[in-house]
Amino acid sequence: MAQAIDLPRNEDGIASALGILKQQFGDRFHTGQAIRDQHAHTTTWLTPQPPDAVVFPTSTQEVSDIVKVCATHRVPVIPYGTGTSLEGHVNAPAGGVCVDMTSMDQILAVNAEDLDCVVQPGVTREQLNTYLRDRGLFFPIDPGANASLGGMASTRASGTNAVRYGTMKDNVLALEAVMADGRVIRTAQRAKKSSAGYDLTRLLVGSEGTLGLITEITLKLHGIPEAIQAARMSFPSIDAACQAVMTTIQYGIPVARIELMDELNIRAANAYAGLDLPETPLLLLEFHGSDSAVVEQAEMFGSIAEDVGGFDFEATGSTEERNKLWQARHDLYWATMLLRPGAQGVATDVCVPISRLAEAVTSAQAKAAELNLLSPIVGHVGDGNFHSLVLLDMEDADEVARTEEFTAYLAEEAIRMDGTCTGEHGIGQGKIKYLVKELGAAVEFMTAIKGAFDPLNIMNPGKIFGPHQG
Template sequence: MAVTAFDKRPKPSFEQAFKALSDMLDARFTTNDSLRRQHANSIAWAVSQPPDAVAFPESEQEVVDIVRICSEYGIPIIPFGAGSSFEGQINAPLGGVSVDTSRMKTIVAVHDEDLDCVVQPGVTRKELNEYLRDKGLFFPIDPGADASIGGMVGTRASGTNAVRYGTMKDNVLSLRLVLPNGEVVRTGSRAKKSSAGFDLTRLFIGSEGTLGIVTEITLRLHGIPEAISAGYCSFPDVRSACDAAIQTIQSGIPIARVELMDEMQVKGCNIYSKLDLPEVPMLFVEFQGTDKGVVEQAERFGEIVAGLGGGRFEWATAAEDRNRLWTARHDAFWACNVLRPGAKTVATDVCVPLSRLAECVEATQRDIRETGLIATIAGHVGDGNFHVVPLVDMDSEAELAAVEGFLHRLVERALEMEGTCSGEHGIGQMKRKYMLEEHGDAAIELMRTIKEAIDPGNIMNPGKLIPERL
């Protein structure tokens, strides 16, 4: 068993804190080795660093009590949702307690007429939409994985619907959260807009658990569209596919989803999801609206595709056919494994201005070929965001070095194009080194000032997001 920070620290304070937590939570507080490891990084490039213990609160008051005990003894706290993050956000580099909110699953209220709802952080997006379906409503943010709403707040999640509905920052009205000193704060109201003071809600969205633990979220909802149609089309190269997405957005066509898969990604999806798609660059698209509206949108999109040398636009109007297509897209990460069994999948993402998207994707493909990697590209190209997944032999030092160099060049390329090191995966441990280059000294110092003001003891998810002072 690996030695953790708990093993190295003076025992009395940790033992007292853990006894208090155990007395409070009973079996819902554990130092079980298997559960500790389940609450550390497992799918990302980062080395797995388990916490010393795991706590399972079931109410806001229990979160308050956990935080106050940990604060008293200076024990790190790592908020945990569904564990689907890619950049090491859930690791415990300094040990501490993983606070797993997955049992806080209450849908507190749904306000149909106001198009909003209030949920606890452990509710997942699929559970919420299943609950809302009979009301004719849905929550649109779809990162692929069945992430928890609390985790989606922490990483400022987005996904396939972002081109139409935006990201989490656009769909959260307010939060209730527990600060590192145990105080509970509400950051806003259910009003659709406000000019009353600082926008505290957006301060905490994307903070990756470094400022507090979310206990309640008020979300914007949307009506389920009257009609939905989906389809796909092939292209001779990734540039023409990206250009089709760009022209569609620039033409004002209200497309709901537009997703790119390069030829390697399509190959993986064909094998994993038992499809028979042509193994060339492809766009998957979806239109929402009225029966007449979606037909008109699809026809206009088809004209753009034809003008760029794309193949026939294939429709999928039946719900089961649409769901099969989007399930294949959401399974793209797991589908990569069939391309090189036994290799490690290293998922990363960048985002660039839409006008630079085709150039960035093409340059990335050239880099993959020149480096000799097996890697796939898929992306939410309607907002300039794409994912790259190299497949790596973890026992090959030469290959590890090649992949590290490739990932570094990918980020540098995006930053040179006035983009960002991450469009939706977040920063965690793995991309902290790029924060200063992307934001500059003054902005990073402001982030540190905010962090130190809210969390002077640095107990909330330490070692993540904000680079340390040299």
């Protein structure tokens, strides 16, 4: 595994804090090795670093009580949602207390007339959408995993619907959060816009638990579309597929989802889901709107794609067929793992301007081939974001080194193309070294903010900036 960052431990403070929290929380306080290991395990390839204890609060007040104890004894606090993060966000490099939000799973209010709702951080996106379905509403952010909404806000998640509905930063109206001294703040009201002071909502969204612990989220909602049309089309090359994406966006076709799957992914999907797609690059799309509008939009895309060499076009409004196609996309992680049974998957993502997308993807494919790595690529290409999943033997030190070289190459190439080293996975521990390359002196102002919000550096330390922060 890749080496994670280590930080000095405050052994006396940890012992004192754990004694107090054990008394306060009883059977919702755990120090067993198995549960601690579970709370250090995500889909990252970084070495797990378990916390010293895991606590399960059920209210904002209890989160505040935990943070106050930890602040008094200078003990790290690490928030935990569902463990689907990818860059070591829940590791505890200095030990400390993991605050598991899964018991804070209540949908507190749905304001259908205003198209918003208020939820606790442990609510998952699937749970919310199941609850909303009978009201004709849905929450559109879909990162693939059934992540908690608190975790999605903390990492500024996005996913397949981002090209139309935006990311978490566009869909969070307000937050309640426990700050580093245990005080509870609210960042905004339910109004759809405000120019009242600094935008603390957007500051906390994407802060990865380094500034405060999110305990309540006010989210934008959308009406379930009257009709949904899915479409797919194969292409002779990545370049042709990316050209179709650019033209579709430039024409202003209101596509809801537009996903790129490369040849390796199609091979995996065919085997896993029993499909018979041509094993060439494929675009998978979805259109939302009225019955007539979605058909027209799909036809317009088909015409655009044919002009750049697209073939084997298919569009369907059938819920069953549409779900089958998208289930294949959502199951892609497990499907691609079968390309190399027994291997571990290392996922990484970057995002570039869509005019550089074809160059970035083909460059990634060429680099993987040069390094003799098996690395399928899939992308939310309507906004230039793509993911690479390297399948490797973690016991092979040379292969691990080549994988590290590959992920570094992807990040640095994306930055060179005026893109970002992470479109939606976050920095965590895994991409700390690329942040300064991407943003330069701006990182100094970020660390100043961290120091002002968290002078003791107890809030998820060792993430985003590394050991020297605040």
